[in-house]
């Protein structure tokens with residue numbers, strides 16, 4: 356399969372749908388470019404006018420097994436014919452407990468675990484805030500600049516990604532402080548990446564713990580092991596290990612927000628294994644159901660000690676979503692080595708492009724969680740609108756991309772993406788980069 360663009364974009368059917376949408380939907384939606392999806396197959400999406408696109412963003416790192424994966428489709432179909440909903444808070448289904456069993460088997464470093472199922476990432480964050488407070492009987496929370504944890508009020512209190520997401524929505528949860536996330540790319544000269552990670556830990560101890568918040572009042576530190584919306588920023592291992600140390604010393608819960616980095620995206624089932632650091636609580640969502648809504652709070656057994664009736668959800672752990680999640684995990688478990696291999700293929704292809712297109716300042720990230728940062732080769736500053744311009748141009752050539760951070764393109768394709776799709780993506784990117792990014796010099 357290859358991308359195929361037959362009409363102007365959007366085509367006539369797409370145009371009509373967009374017009375209808377614009378007349379009645381919330382103006383808060385972003386709508387990156389005029390893609391009107393109709394059906395998907397593997398890594399390809401057809402729009403309503405019959406144009407075909409190669410998807411390198413998977414609906415923001417969600418369609419983990421691609422579109423219409425036969426194993427996931429089969430599980431969903433079977434579940435649809437049985438029972439859709441019974442409410443996992445009050446009753447039982449086989450797939451609910453099977454999924455929780457499966458999820459509690461990952462990240463062996465965490466020891467024995469218990470699982471609470473949610474509908475989304477932000478709900479997993481909300482639940483984790485409650486769980487950490489319940490377990491520690493403390494109120495304070497810490498998260499990081501550049502971090503994105505969702506948009507409900509608790510999660511938004513932790514989010515410090517783009518001001519547009521927060522302005523006019525406060526006041527936020529009291530007791531939340533933010534710290535600096537290590538920026539290896541812009542570290543001082545002479546400093547190694549590992550030192551850069553340790554420096555971020557030292558700053559937390561010296562500045563925040565000495566002046567702003569007593570560590571003994573912190574219930575939890577929420578961190579994305581790789582920042583997603585913030586720009587696919589990969590920290591050095593020393594940073595996450597340092598956080599583990601801080602939490603151990605002060606009785607703070609270390610919460611890994613793996614909503615974006617989880618379910619095989621880094622080439623390990625969870626990034627905790629990639630960095631070899633075990634959190635107390637791990638949150639997963641996005642890719643878990645291959646597109647059906649489901650998330651989870653996975654916690655060490657002794658941490659998940661909240662009592663009967665203290666937390667629940669009507670839809671969390673919906674039977675069809677659970678079936679999709681079990682099948683997704685079964686597929687992803689088998690393809691982890693390919694994700695690592697194909698991720699390297701894409702990374703090395705992007706690095707080769709960087710040799711010819713100096714506006715590519717950095718290519719980073721494990722597996723299929725790859726960020727390509729764009730910057731002016733002379734000033735090293737982000738090029739205004741470069742990300743959006745590249746997204747638009749690639750779309751018109753049949754390639755679906757999505758930006759993050761100030762000027763980074765994230766490559767988060769379906770995890771089944773292989774050498775054929777990678778070659779097509781690189782070929783289109785090469786053409787677009789040559790045309791759309793003009794350095795300032």
Ligand SMILES: Cc1ncc(COP(=O)(O)O)c(C=O)c1O
Pocket residue numbers: 415475476477478480503504505506579583584612613614615616640641
């Ligand atoms: C790291 C992270 N946490 C939480 C969320 C919120 O998830 P959701 O949109 O499913 O509520 C996101 C969404 O992008 C995310 O990337």
